[in-house]
Structure formats: C-alpha cells, structure tokens
Amino acid sequence: MQSTNGFMKALKCRECGREYPLSATHVCEFDFGPLEVVYDYAAIKKSMTRSAIESRPQTMWRYRELLPVAKEPTVGTQVGFTPLVRAERLAKRLGIRELWIKNDTVNYPTLSFKDRVVSVALSRARELGFTTVACASTGNLANSVAANAAAAGLRSYVFIPSDLEQGKIINSLVYGAQVIAIKGHYDEVNRLCAEIAGKYGWAFVNVNMRPYYAEGSKSMGFEIVEQLGWKIPEHTVVPMASGSLLTKIHKSFQEFIKLGLTEERPYRVHGSQATGCNPISAAQKAGLDFFKPVKPNTIAKSLAIGTPADGFYALKVMRETGASADDVTDPEIREGIKMLAECEGIFAETAGGVTTAVAKKLIASGRIPAKDSAVLCITGNGLKTLDAIAGHTGTAREIRPSLREFEALLSTDEASPAIA
Numbered sequence: 001m002q003s004t005n006g007f008m009k010a011l012k013c014r015e016c017g018r019e020y021p022l023s024a025t026h027v028c029e030f031d032f033g034p035l036e037v038v039y040d041y042a043a044i045k046k047s048m049t050r051s052a053i054e055s056r057p058q059t060m061w062r063y064r065e066l067l068p069v070a071k072e073p074t075v076g077t078q079v080g081f082t083p084l085v086r087a088e089r090l091a092k093r094l095g096i097r098e099l100w101i102k103n104d105t106v107n108y109p110t111l112s113f114k115d116r117v118v119s120v121a122l123s124r125a126r127e128l129g130f131t132t133v134a135c136a137s138t139g140n141l142a143n144s145v146a147a148n149a150a151a152a153g154l155r156s157y158v159f160i161p162s163d164l165e166q167g168k169i170i171n172s173l174v175y176g177a178q179v180i181a182i183k184g185h186y187d188e189v190n191r192l193c194a195e196i197a198g199k200y201g202w203a204f205v206n207v208n209m210r211p212y213y214a215e216g217s218k219s220m221g222f223e224i225v226e227q228l229g230w231k232i233p234e235h236t237v238v239p240m241a242s243g244s245l246l247t248k249i250h251k252s253f254q255e256f257i258k259l260g261l262t263e264e265r266p267y268r269v270h271g272s273q274a275t276g277c278n279p280i281s282a283a284q285k286a287g288l289d290f291f292k293p294v295k296p297n298t299i300a301k302s303l304a305i306g307t308p309a310d311g312f313y314a315l316k317v318m319r320e321t322g323a324s325a326d327d328v329t330d331p332e333i334r335e336g337i338k339m340l341a342e343c344e345g346i347f348a349e350t351a352g353g354v355t356t357a358v359a360k361k362l363i364a365s366g367r368i369p370a371k372d373s374a375v376l377c378i379t380g381n382g383l384k385t386l387d388a389i390a391g392h393t394g395t396a397r398e399i400r401p402s403l404r405e406f407e408a409l410l411s412t413d414e415a416s417p418a419i420a
C-alpha cells in the first residue's frame with residue numbers, strides 16, 4: 001500500500017479546486033460545490049496493468065486502485081463483473097449493427113447496479129469508524145444498503161418515498177433494516193436525510209459519504225471496457241436518476257485512457273429518462289446547460305428524482321462527448337421491458353425498459369447511427385417491479401389435465417403466425 005490513504009490523495013471541490021481531508025464530507029465550505037476523490041495516478045500506473053487486472057478475481061474489486069478505500073475492502077467483496085452479453089436479436093429489432101447488454105440485473109447480492117456503490121461506501125464507512133449506515137433511496141439503494149449492512153454487521157436506516165413498489169419495500173425489510181417510508185417524493189426524502197445526516201453521526205452513503213459512494217459506479221465502465229477486449233464502446237446508453245452513473249462511466253473511460261489501459265477514441269455517453277421525470281433529458285434536448293426541477297410522475301420509480309444532484313455534470317458530459325438524451329412514456333417503458341425480455345431473455349426493471357426504449361429512439365433518429373456499436377447499461381431486475389407490468393404481459397391459459405384439451409389449445413396456436 002502507498003500510504004495510510006491507499007491511492008487516494010484528497011477530496012477536491014469540483015468548482016473551486018480547494019482540497020479537503022479524506023473524511024465523511026461532501027460539499028465545499030466556500031461555494032457548496034460537490035467534493036470528489038483525487039488519486040495518485042502515477043502510483044496507480046505502476047501496479048495497474050492489463051495482465052495484473054486479468055489475474056485478479058472476477059469482481060469489481062479487480063480495479064481496486066481506482067476505488068476509494070484505503071485498505072482491502074471489507075463489504076461487498078463479491079460484487080460486480082456482471083455479464084456483457086452480445087444482443088444480436090435485439091440489435092436486429094432496433095436496427096443497429098452491433099449491440100451489447102451490460103447486465104446488472106444479476107449483480108450480487110441485491111440485483112441492481114447499486115451493489116457497486118454500496119460496497120464502496122460501506123467499506124469506506126467502516127474504515128472511518130462508522131457503525132450505523134443510512135441512505136435516501138428510490139428503492140434499489142435501500143435494498144443494497146440493507147443487505148450489505150446486514151452481512152457486515154452494521155446497523156442501517158433506509159429512507160424511501162412511501163409509494164414505492166412492494167418488491168422494493170420487502171427487499172429492504174427482510175434484512176432487518178430500519179425502513180422509514182416518507183409521505184413525499186424522493187426530493188423531500190433527500191432533503192430530510194440531509195438534515196438527519198447533519199445531526200446524527202451516521203454514514204449516509206449518498207449524503208456525507210457521496211464522494212466515495214459515487215466512485216463505485218466507475219466499475220461498471222471499467223468492466224465494459226475490459227469485457228470488450230480493452231476497447232471503449234462507440235456508444236453507451238445510461239439511465240439517469242441523479243445523473244451520477246452517467247458521469248462516472250465517462251470518468252472510468254477517461255481514467256483507463258490516462259493509465260494507458262485502453263486507446264483513446266471518440267465515444268458518446270447518452271442519457272435516458274422517463275418522460276414523467278425528465279429534467280436532464282428535457283434540458284439536453286433544448287440545448288441548455290442547466291435543468292429545471294420537475295415533480296415526478298412515472299412507473300420508473302427508481303429514476304424518479306426531480307432535482308438531480310449531478311444533472312448539471314451529466315449535461316456537461318453529454319455535451320463534451322457529443323451525446324444525446326431522450327425520454328419515454330410509461331407505455332414505451334413497458335414495451336422496452338418486453339423487447340429486452342423477448343429478444344434476449346433478460347427481465348429488467350422499469351429503468352431497463354427506459355434505457356431500451358430510449359436506445360430504440362436514438363437509433364431510429366440516427367443519433368446513434370445504424371452502422372455503429374452500442375452498449376446498453378441495464379441496471380436493475382424486473383422481479384422487483386412486477387407492479388409496473390402486471391396486467392400487461394398477457395395471461396396464462398388454464399386447461400384441465402387432459403391431452404385433448406391441450407391439443408385443442410395447440411391447434412389454435414398453429415393457426416396463428418406468432419408460433420414458429
């Protein structure tokens with residue numbers, strides 16, 4: 001290890017560049033700019049070669065030098081390295097030459113990309129001496145904090161909007177977390193959590209621990225590059241809630257270029273949202289570099305953040321990479337979920353429907369050219385948002401246990417062209 005801080009040097013304000021010690025703090029005292037972890041890239045370059053990485057276990061921690069922990073991680077050590085799947089049938093359906101699915105619906109242990117950010121945040125929280133962890137969540141983050149805290153023997157409080165899907169609520173309660181449902185939308189939950197974080201000495205993963213937490217998202221981008229044979233994809237389509245994941249995928253590509261792990265090439269990181277909560281995509285489409293807050297109303301509850309903390313920076317990344325954003329309605333989200341399931345056998349939650357349906361729009365309009373190659377970041381599992389598509393999948397057909405009844409049913413199928 002390099003020093004007591006590992007490969008981290010300091011926290012640094014994204015606005016004025018002032019540096020802060022590596023504690024549990026997230027805003028600059030002078031301009032309220034967000035703080036970000038700074039690394040010792042010269043030291044990292046010595047130990048992080050392609051062959052060194054390839055020899056390590058297949059988890060997100062194979063990129064450990066670029067993740068903000070001082071010592072070896074202690075929480076979520078099995079997280080990440082989810083499949084990157086070549087999606088030939090979906091490519092044909094969407095009209096693009098080459099398509100890949102980064103499948104975080106099967107991330108360990110709570111089936112969403114949030115396990116990445118939580119393993120970093122809780123490992124770091126332990127290093128800093130915290131025994132109680134907490135979060136403000138649209139659902140998946142609460143699930144992951146609850147599960148990983150349970151496994152680590154930490155106490156957890158998770159705060160959610162009270163109108164979340166059953167699947168997301170039960171998936172937090174089962175681990176014995178303290179689940180606090182707030183009568184209000186996420187932005188109100190978040191505001192309350194900022195007050196609580198200031199008053200109690202807890203590690204709020206996405207409040208005072210945010211600089212560390214957010215870095216965990218980079219692992220999704222690192223994995224994509226390595227799994228493509230150390231190449232950055234021409235196009236990556238990313239769902240946006242706070243906008244953090246999109247900015248960190250860009251950062252992951254930039255860091256791999258800086259360390260010589262991949263060749264520099266033009267690439268675009270596109271953003272996707274639901275029309276019922278589209279502050280970032282509306283601003284991108286209007287050519288603005290700032291967003292107007294909205295009041296969310298969509299089935300994509302995991303993305304329902306009306307005042308996105310990283311919206312400004314997500315817009316900047318899209319501008320700098322020449323990328324686009326778009327948004328889709330609730331019926332389009334359901335259609336996206338079904339397209340992905342029918343073509344690739346992957347059942348995503350609503351956020352995955354958003355990303356698939358937005359990719360369809362970007363390809364159809366030429367913003368992703370048909371001759372190019374694209375990766376879709378599919379970030380959560382459909383088993384957690386059954387409410388969103390219940391009643392929209394058709395129904396099972398019931399017969400008595402009789403061969404004659406089955407054959408009668410089959411003869412009506414054979415008359416229809418849907419069965420090949």
Ligand SMILES: *Cc1c(COP(=O)(O)O)cnc(C)c1O
Pocket residue numbers: 112113114140141239240241242243244245246302303349351352379380
């Ligand atoms: C949290 C979340 C995202 C993106 O979150 P950001 O705040 O933009 O980083 C995407 N998909 C799912 C399923 C999520 O839970």
Ligand SMILES: [Zn+2]
Pocket residue numbers: 013014015016017018028029030031032033
């Ligand atoms: Zn500052």
